[in-house]
Each structure stands twice: as structure tokens, then as C-alpha cells.
Amino acid sequence: MEESTVKRFLPWVVATALFMEQLDATIVNTAVPAMAESLQVTPLSLKAVAASYVLSLAVGIPVSGWIADRFGTRRVFAVAIAVFTIASALCGLSQSAGQMVVARILQGAGAALMMPVGRLTIVRTFEKSELMTAMNFVIIPALIGPLLGPTVGGLIVHWLSWREIFFVNVPIGIVAQWLIHRHMPNYREDARRPFDWRGLLLFGSGTALLSWLLEIFGEHQIELVTGAVLFIVAIALLLAYWRHALRAPYPLLDLALFKKRTFEVSVTGGFVTRLGVGGLPFLTPLLLQVGLGLPAWKSGLLMMPTAAAAMGMKMASRPILARFGYRAVLIVNTVMIGVTTCLYALVTEQTPLAAVVAIGFALGFFNSLQFTSMNSMAYADVEPQESSMAATIASSFQQISMSFGLAIGSLVAAWFLGGASQSNPHAVINALHGAYLSLGLLTIVSSLSFWRLHATDGASLSRASPELA
Incomplete structure (x- = not known):
């Protein structure tokens, strides 16, 4: 794989995947009323669909670097796209709110690897003098996706049905797989560092709890005392991780x-x-x-x-x-x-x-x-x-x-x-x-x-x- 070819197409590979992720993150909200009617639940109860996705992201992102170093960037990125695409199809095929939540958790696991692994590959491929141009390609989907999502979602629901919203990701995912296998390098570390399970427990649970509280904010009636206690617990878990990371030889996130x-x-x-x-x-x-x-x-x-x-x-x-x-x-x-x-x-x-x-x-x-x-x-x-x-x-x-x-x-x-x-x-x-x-x-x-x-x-x-x- 020639270096010039890799540098030419790699930003588009990562941008395609991130566009799919960012578009999906906002397009789903438009379909919540139609989804609720189809699945015979209240719209408010479907907040778990969004919350489950965010929780999966919060837990999955911290482990992405270790997984990429262990198994290689191309393999991990390809698997992440595949998981995200298959989970999208499962969301469209869901017959109950419970099935939808499970599919969204799986989808979030794929998304959690896409952004950091894609960014890591860009950083390792380009010289620092070239990094600015590459980053410009990668950041655009993060800006455009949330803008297109509500409009595209509304049109799809109006003309077709809410299920087609999730099937939009399938052809994009197939194109992304083709680009990955042709133009994405496979970086990995020869030296294997042990996995920080304690760090994952502390940081993952802290960020997941905090993300969940923020995701349900304004949508659920939660008692002030209960919310305050959970917020304090989340902060305590993150502070415990900070103390752990300063002492651990191979922390999950190296604060140094x-x-x-x-x-x-x-x-x-x-x-x-x-x-x-x-x-x-x-x-x-x-x-x-x-x-x-x-x-x-x-x-x-x-x-x-x-x-x-x-x-x-x-x-x-x-x-x-x-x-x-x-x-x-x-x-x-x-x-x-x-x-x-x-x-x-x-x-x-x-x-x-x-x-x-x-x-x-x-x-x-x-x-x-x-x-x-x-x-x-x-x-x-x-x-x-x-x-x-x-x-x-x-x-x-x-x-x-x-x-x-x-x-x-x-x-x-x-x-x-x-x-x-x-x-x-x-x-x-x-x-x-x-x-x-x-x-x-x-x-x-x-x-x-x-x-x-x-x-x-x-x-x-x-x-x-x-x-x-």
C-alpha cells in the first residue's frame, strides 16, 4: 500500500465513518414519536434508546486505545464499522422497545471505537506539518451530521417509515468497509501492556453514570436528592480513578x-x-x-x-x-x-x-x-x-x-x-x-x-x- 495513496484516501475513510455516526446520533430523535406508536409504548419511555447509546459510548471509548494497540487499527476500525452497521439494521428490525435498547447498546459499542481509532490512524499516518489538512477532512462530518440529521430524519419518516432511518447506515457502512480494506493502514504496538481492569471499573462506571444523568436531564422526573446523590457518586468514582491512575504502572488513561x-x-x-x-x-x-x-x-x-x-x-x-x-x-x-x-x-x-x-x-x-x-x-x-x-x-x-x-x-x-x-x-x-x-x-x-x-x-x-x- 503506497504511502501517497494512503494519505490521499485515509481522511475520506475516517470521514465516511464519522459522518455515519454523527448523522445517526441526531437523525434518530426525529423518529421517536413514530417509533413509540409503532412499538406501542410512550415516547418518554423511548428515552432509554438514546440513554443506552450514550452509556455504551461512555464505557467503550476509554478502552479503544488499548484495543487498537493490541489488534491493529485497520482490523478494529473495520470491526467497529461492521458492528455499527449490523446494529443499525437490527434497530430497524426491532419489534419491541427492549430489542431496540439492546441494538442501540451494540451500536454504541461500535461507535465508541470509530472516532478515537480513526483519529489515532490519522495522527500516526501524517507528519505534524500535514496533520492540519487531514484533520479538516475529519472534523467536517462532526459539524454537518447534526445539521442534516433532523431534516433527513423528518423527510424519511414523512415519506417512508421510521425503520428506514436505521437502514440508511447499511450502504454507507458497506462503502466504508471497501475503503478501509483498500486504503487504511494497520498500526499496532509490538509491546503489549496489561489491561487496567480496575481503571475501567472506576472510570467507566463514573462516566456512564454521569452521562446517564445528563442524558435524562429534563426528560424524566427525578428527585433532586436522588439526582444529587448519583452525581456525587459519579464524581467520587472519577476522583477515585484519578488517584488510581497516578499510581498504576499502566493506567487505562495516562494522566501524565x-x-x-x-x-x-x-x-x-x-x-x-x-x-x-x-x-x-x-x-x-x-x-x-x-x-x-x-x-x-x-x-x-x-x-x-x-x-x-x-x-x-x-x-x-x-x-x-x-x-x-x-x-x-x-x-x-x-x-x-x-x-x-x-x-x-x-x-x-x-x-x-x-x-x-x-x-x-x-x-x-x-x-x-x-x-x-x-x-x-x-x-x-x-x-x-x-x-x-x-x-x-x-x-x-x-x-x-x-x-x-x-x-x-x-x-x-x-x-x-x-x-x-x-x-x-x-x-x-x-x-x-x-x-x-x-x-x-x-x-x-x-x-x-x-x-x-x-x-x-x-x-x-x-x-x-x-x-x-
Whole structure:
């Protein structure tokens, strides 16, 4: 397998798999009412379908690095795609809510390996001067999938049935398998390190419990005391893992990587930034559909410019980072994301749709630059032998932070709504305006996380190199 061919097609291999995962993560929510009617259960009871998927991700991602090192990246990635595709078909064939939950757990297990193993393969294949271009290909599905999901899901349910939503993954999975076996390298470690079962028990149970609490937030009536106790238990488990990891010779997640400033700032700074932006995919459809009264298909179309801007940023990110450096870009761009988020607080029934499109376009542009910068910065000073651990840690923190961001967005919007009816467009708009301002200000404050970077950090990533596509 020629190196030039691998470098040309590998980003598309990983991007295809991640697009399938990200599209599925949002497309399912559209079909919940139809699924509930077909399976003869209440829509609320199907929240377990989403929760089971998130739990499987939370437990599976931390072990992905060890599995890839042990069995090889190509083999693991191919198995992950196969599991995800087969589980998707099983979801479409499910005849009960219980069967659906089991299928979604299996699907989450496949997804848990896809993102970190794909990212690991990219990092090991490309030189640091080439990594930026490769990362641009990989990050686009994560931005486009949540935008296309609700629209595509709504159209499929309207024209066909909810079952076809899951069968969409089957042809994509087949194409991904063909690409994997032709163009994906098989990296593995010769030295086998023992598996940290105790670490998995502590970190896996802690993140699973925390993810479950965040996933059911706002959807189930859970007593405040019970929720608080479970939250404390989850934090205690994670703190116990932190203590364990500092002493274990081969920890599940090696926290020593946080001694590298660029890695630590990228992961922790990205965590804080995603707290502000993680709720936007949830809030914006509410603003457009409930607040402004637009139909779902029109709401989806209005969000398309965000995806277009994200794709356009692929060509602009390297020159911007090469000219201004990671430190300046991340500080200023984070502030711009916050300011753009606050602009949604000006949107009312009288706002021209062109203005809404412009805000969405700007947000897509800044978000794309932000995620590309943060995700690539994490590997600026990571050695090749540390790449699998770095990819696993980065993926774990990203999963948790997005869950936190969604929960915070829901909490803030609910707080501003108060006792008002959710069917009152005026009350919904006012509540969402308050939420946008709060999340925007939180994002602006998160820019302080990147002040600890040095002006030369990431220079090896952004200097000129041949384009990969």
C-alpha cells in the first residue's frame, strides 16, 4: 500500500465513518414519536434508546486505545464499522422497545471505537506539518451530521417509515468497509501492556453514570436528592480513578499526558468551550420552529449555511493558523463564537431570514475553525508512541463535554422559561434569548483557557505542506 495513496484516501475513510455516526446520533430523535406508536409504548419511555447509546459510548471509548494497540487499527476500525452497521439494521428490525435498547447498546459499542481509532490512524499516518489538512477532512462530518440529521430524519419518516432511518447506515457502512480494506493502514504496538481492569471499573462506571444523568436531564422526573446523590457518586468514582491512575504502572488513561501544556490546554480548554456551544444544536431548532413557527423542513434548510461555512473553512484554516498562530486564533475565535451566539438573542419574528442565515454562516465558520484548531493542537507535542492514549483521552473528554453542554443549554433555557407554557412562542423566544446570551458569555469567558499557550505553540502543525486532496 503506497504511502501517497494512503494519505490521499485515509481522511475520506475516517470521514465516511464519522459522518455515519454523527448523522445517526441526531437523525434518530426525529423518529421517536413514530417509533413509540409503532412499538406501542410512550415516547418518554423511548428515552432509554438514546440513554443506552450514550452509556455504551461512555464505557467503550476509554478502552479503544488499548484495543487498537493490541489488534491493529485497520482490523478494529473495520470491526467497529461492521458492528455499527449490523446494529443499525437490527434497530430497524426491532419489534419491541427492549430489542431496540439492546441494538442501540451494540451500536454504541461500535461507535465508541470509530472516532478515537480513526483519529489515532490519522495522527500516526501524517507528519505534524500535514496533520492540519487531514484533520479538516475529519472534523467536517462532526459539524454537518447534526445539521442534516433532523431534516433527513423528518423527510424519511414523512415519506417512508421510521425503520428506514436505521437502514440508511447499511450502504454507507458497506462503502466504508471497501475503503478501509483498500486504503487504511494497520498500526499496532509490538509491546503489549496489561489491561487496567480496575481503571475501567472506576472510570467507566463514573462516566456512564454521569452521562446517564445528563442524558435524562429534563426528560424524566427525578428527585433532586436522588439526582444529587448519583452525581456525587459519579464524581467520587472519577476522583477515585484519578488517584488510581497516578499510581498504576499502566493506567487505562495516562494522566501524565496532561503535563504537556499544548495537550492539556487543548483538552481542558476545549472542554470548557464545548460547555457553551454544546447546547446550540438543541436550542436553534427550538428558536426556528417553536419560536418563529417555521416548519421542520424550512428550519433544516436555514441551518444548511452553517454546514456550508464549515466546509469552506477547510481551505482557510491552515493559512489563518500559519499567519496568526494557534494562541491568537483560539483566543480571538472563541470570543467570536460567543459574540455570534449572542446575536441569536436579536432574532425575532420580524428578523429577515437573510439575517438568520448570516448568523448561522458565521457560527459555522467560527465553530469549524475552533474544532479544527483544538483537535489538532492536542497532538502538537505528543510522541508517536503516545498517540493512541492521546486520542482516547481527547475522545473521552469530548464526549463528556458535549453531554454537559447539552444539559447546560437545556437547564438555562428552562430557567428563563420559568412556569410559562412551551407552546407560547413569545415566551419561548424570550427564554431562548436569555439562554443564547448566557451561553455566549460563557463561551467568551472560556477564551481565557487559551491564554496559557505560547505564541509558537503548534507551529509544526500549521506550516505549509502539500494539500492532501
